[in-house]
Amino acid sequence: MKIHHFLSLFSTYFLVDGVNIEDRAGQFFSSGHTNNWAVLVCTSRFWFNYRHVANTLSVYRSVKRLGIPDSHIVLMLADDMACNHRNPKPATVFSHKNMELNVYGDDVEVDYRGYEVTVENFLRILTGRLPPSTPRSKRLLSDDRSNILIYLTGHGGNGFLKFQDSEEISNVELADAFEQMWQKRRYNELLFIIDTCQGASMYERFYSPNLMALASSQVGEDSLSHQPDLAIGVHLMDRYTFYLLEFLEDIHPASKTNMNDLFKVCPKSQCVSTPGHRTDLFLRDPGSVLITDFFGSVRKVELTMETINLTDPIEQLESAESGELQKEMHTYADQLPVSEIIHQKPKQKDWHPPDGFILGLWTLILLVFFQTYGVKHLKHIF
Amino acid sequence: MAAPLTLLLLVAVTVRAALFRSSLSELISERVEVVSPLTAWKRVIEGLALLDLGVSPYSGDVFHETPLTIYLFHFLVDYAEVTFMVSVAGSSVVVTYLILFQFRKQKFALEADRYPLDCLELIRSPKEMYYIPLKVAMFYLLNPFTILSCVAKSTCGLNNAIIALFILSTIKGNVLLSAIFLSLATYQSIYPLTLCAPALLYLMQRQYIPVNFRRASFWWFIVQYAFMYLGSLFVIICLSFFLLGSWDYLPSVYGFILSVPDLTPNIGLFWYFFAEMFEHFRLFFLCVFQINVFFYTIPLSIKLKEHPVFLIFMQLAVISIFKSYPTVGDISLYMAFLPVWSHLHRFLRNIFLVSCVLLACSALFPVLWHLWIYAGSANSNFYYAITLLFNVAQILLVSDYFYAFLRREHHLTYGLYLKRKDGSEATLVLK
Numbered sequence: 160m161k162i163h164h165f166l167s168l169f170s171t172y173f174l175v176d177g178v179n180i181e182d183r184a185g186q187f188f189s190s191g192h193t194n195n196w197a198v199l200v201c202t203s204r205f206w207f208n209y210r211h212v213a214n215t216l217s218v219y220r221s222v223k224r225l226g227i228p229d230s231h232i233v234l235m236l237a238d239d240m241a242c243n244h245r246n247p248k249p250a251t252v253f254s255h256k257n258m259e260l261n262v263y264g265d266d267v268e269v270d271y272r273g274y275e276v277t278v279e280n281f282l283r284i285l286t287g288r289l290p291p292s293t294p295r296s297k298r299l300l301s302d303d304r305s306n307i308l309i310y311l312t313g314h315g316g317n318g319f320l321k322f323q324d325s326e327e328i329s330n331v332e333l334a335d336a337f338e339q340m341w342q343k344r345r346y347n348e349l350l351f352i353i354d355t356c357q358g359a360s361m362y363e364r365f366y367s368p369n370l371m372a373l374a375s376s377q378v379g380e381d382s383l384s385h386q387p388d389l390a391i392g393v394h395l396m397d398r399y400t401f402y403l404l405e406f407l408e409d410i411h412p413a414s415k416t417n418m419n420d421l422f423k424v425c426p427k428s429q430c431v432s433t434p435g436h437r438t439d440l441f442l443r444d445p446g447s448v449l450i451t452d453f454f455g456s457v458r459k460v461e462l463t464m465e466t467i468n469l470t471d472p473i474e475q476l477e478s479a480e481s482g483e484l485q486k487e488m489h490t491y492a493d494q495l496p497v498s499e500i501i502h503q504k505p506k507q508k509d510w511h512p513p514d515g516f517i518l519g520l521w522t523l524i525l526l527v528f529f530q531t532y533g534v535k536h537l538k539h540i541f
Numbered sequence: 542m543a544a545p546l547t548l549l550l551l552v553a554v555t556v557r558a559a560l561f562r563s564s565l566s567e568l569i570s571e572r573v574e575v576v577s578p579l580t581a582w583k584r585v586i587e588g589l590a591l592l593d594l595g596v597s598p599y600s601g602d603v604f605h606e607t608p609l610t611i612y613l614f615h616f617l618v619d620y621a622e623v624t625f626m627v628s629v630a631g632s633s634v635v636v637t638y639l640i641l642f643q644f645r646k647q648k649f650a651l652e653a654d655r656y657p658l659d660c661l662e663l664i665r666s667p668k669e670m671y672y673i674p675l676k677v678a679m680f681y682l683l684n685p686f687t688i689l690s691c692v693a694k695s696t697c698g699l700n701n702a703i704i705a706l707f708i709l710s711t712i713k714g715n716v717l718l719s720a721i722f723l724s725l726a727t728y729q730s731i732y733p734l735t736l737c738a739p740a741l742l743y744l745m746q747r748q749y750i751p752v753n754f755r756r757a758s759f760w761w762f763i764v765q766y767a768f769m770y771l772g773s774l775f776v777i778i779c780l781s782f783f784l785l786g787s788w789d790y791l792p793s794v795y796g797f798i799l800s801v802p803d804l805t806p807n808i809g810l811f812w813y814f815f816a817e818m819f820e821h822f823r824l825f826f827l828c829v830f831q832i833n834v835f836f837y838t839i840p841l842s843i844k845l846k847e848h849p850v851f852l853i854f855m856q857l858a859v860i861s862i863f864k865s866y867p868t869v870g871d872i873s874l875y876m877a878f879l880p881v882w883s884h885l886h887r888f889l890r891n892i893f894l895v896s897c898v899l900l901a902c903s904a905l906f907p908v909l910w911h912l913w914i915y916a917g918s919a920n921s922n923f924y925y926a927i928t929l930l931f932n933v934a935q936i937l938l939v940s941d942y943f944y945a946f947l948r949r950e951h952h953l954t955y956g957l958y959l960k961r962k963d964g965s966e967a968t969l970v971l972k
Contacts, residue, residue: 509593510589510592510593510595510615511615512611512612512615512784513783513784513786515783516612516780516783516784519780519783520609520612520780523776523780527717527718527721530717531715531717531718
């Protein structure tokens with residue numbers, strides 16, 4: 160039996176080996192990213208906004224469970240619910256009623272807490288412009304091969320998201336921050352999820368490539384909360400994130416579910432609001448994007464004894480419908496308008512009144528003068 | 542007359558030069574009472590800069606001056622302070638001389654026996670009237686309003702100079718020049734159009750044309766004057782077209798004056814009203830407010846057809862109060878003429894109240910502005926209340942002078958000490 164076993168193994172090995180190893184190397188780079196980051200932000204404080212902290216912590220939990228380490232997660236919580244005076248179950252944050260799931264857990268690492276969660280800090284994290292004394296745990300040290308998940312939750316409106324009940328970030332600022340990230344090559348692909356009222360307005364202004372966005376409600380709709388817990392006394396989760404968490408609980412690091420399934424999370428019957436998504440800036444087809452490309456930190460490992468020559472350009476495996484989407488190669492140099500800077504602006508010429516005007520005006524003035532004071536003065540001139 | 546006038550001019554120029562050099566000039570240029578969107582110097586510079594950049598200066602609702610002003614300031618922008626001082630000095634000189642000419646013309650000795658005997662004290666003697674031109678020049682040059690307006694380099698000074706030249710040419714009897722200066726003044730801001738009526742009345746009086754609707758000479762003179770006025774206006778407008786090559790300036794200047802889109806607070810009555818107005822009624826109230834300026838011409842000219850100079854004064858006052866963007870520069874022009882009617886002082890009833898209110902309001906304008914805009918403890922109603930009060934005081938001043946003038950005329954015909962039929966003293970009641 161053992162020989163059969165070995166023979167079958169050898170045969171599969173040879174069969175597998177029949178395919179060129181360089182071709183299979185293309186599969187490694189099909190998604191284009193080598194590391195994953197997550198920036199999870201809860202922007203509201205006060206005890207009655209418990210659900211926003213629970214939202215963020217449940218996404219944190221999923222992301223960590225699927226493999227992204229704490230060093231690659233920037234968690235920003237605007238208020239401390241676990242140790243809030245009004246929490247009847249201290250050191251816990253629950254996401255299901257009847258206290259089924261404690262998303263706070265034992266190893267939560269909050270990077271920005273309390274009043275450190277500001278619009279300025281959020282934008283500085285995204286763009287990387289932090290003071291030199293900032294510790295690594297508070298930085299987004301992504302590179303151009305990073306897939307970043309950005310999750311925002313809190314109170315929002317048409318075109319803005321409220322931070323700490325005192326300031327707001329607008330959709331234009333967010334779009335510009337992402338463009339800065341693109342120009343500084345700080346992401347390969349970015350998934351933006353927002354769970355607020357009128358959340359779709361926050362991704363309306365994006366204009367950088369490789370952004371995919373999901374929101375819990377369209378412009379003009381409110382995102383509603385899910386269940387209150389009578390023992391704790393507040394609503395525990397928002398509907399969209401509740402169903403998102405349910406969806407994510409079924410994902411494991413090897414699952415092949417793709418983004419199209421994520422878009423179906425929380426339909427109108429469950430969420431009351433209509434979730435929206437935006438994929439026009441994303442270069443790959445969402446059907447080929449795995450959930451774990453953003454929510455997990457999945458490393459493809461395949462053992463091989465052969466040496467692979469990687470100096471030739473790696474052919475990416477084309478998906479079934481090829482030729483429809485033209486994949487643009489974005490090069491860095493295109494983004495700096497050097498040619499316009501080099502050419503000097505032409506020197507400004509001052510405006511002069513037209514000669515005809517001057518002539519006409521002074522002729523009239525002279526005419527009136529001589530009409531008033533008599534033509535006899537003319538003979539003094541001529 | 543020349544020596545004291547020169548001294549006065551020197552004093553005025555010194556005061557203005559001192560203020561130009563001080564740090565107050567920046568402060569004053571920004572005060573909304575002194576500059577309006579039509580006359581602000583900052584906007585002139587902005588318009589000239591836009592022109593240098595190759596863009597029409599009227600794009601973007603910044604610049605609302607006429608093209609001839611562009612032409613003037615294109616060459617004089619570096620000498621702006623001197624220009625304004627010259628214009629102020631020039632208008633004061635002009636005003637002085639026009640008063641002089643007016644007085645020389647008056648033949649009061651001939652008229653003395655027309656009046657009842659006890660009215661002689663009402664008629665001014667040459668000795669009293671000797672210093673009036675100087676007083677007028679002083680009122681104009683040393684009026685704090687004029688000084689503020691000049692230091693702020695508001696183009697109101699230029700408008701006043703043109704109006705002063707118009708009045709001078711009217712009084713000298715030169716029909717052509719009067720029509721030309723009037724068209725220039727109308728071209729600058731539309732409201733001097735109403736000064737057509739007093740000019741016509743004065744010129745007709747001078748040429749002994751009776752003001753009678755049935756007379757052909759009356760209509761012929763009106764046709765002549767209207768032809769000269771409209772002709773020169775047409776010529777000036779076409780010339781302005783040739784300056785910039787476009788008709789952009791018509792909506793920017795005249796459309797702006799008439800439709801009042803800019804509701805920056807000023808000392809006028811338009812801004813607050815139109816700020817709180819519903820869009821539905823805006824056109825209606827715009828028409829009402831603009832007609833209000835032109836409306837007083839016909840009744841006043843009917844009443845004052847023998848006294849066109851007083852009519853000019855009244856008309857100037859009405860324009861300054863009711864125009865869409867008044868500034869203190871407009872007020873200073875008609876206030877300069879107050880010494881001419883100094884003989885009416887004995888009949889003025891409210892002069893104390895008016896002067897107190899005017900002084901108090903002038904002092905309160907910057908205070909309430911500061912409270913509203915900077916301190917935040919007042920709101921626009923406070924500023925508008927002071928604006929209202931200021932305008933009410935001005936209207937009271939003008940109507941008081943009107944009453945005094947009419948009363949003097951009444952006394953000149955019926956005697957100063959009125960007696961009833963049974964011989965007891967009577968009092969005049971204004972009905």
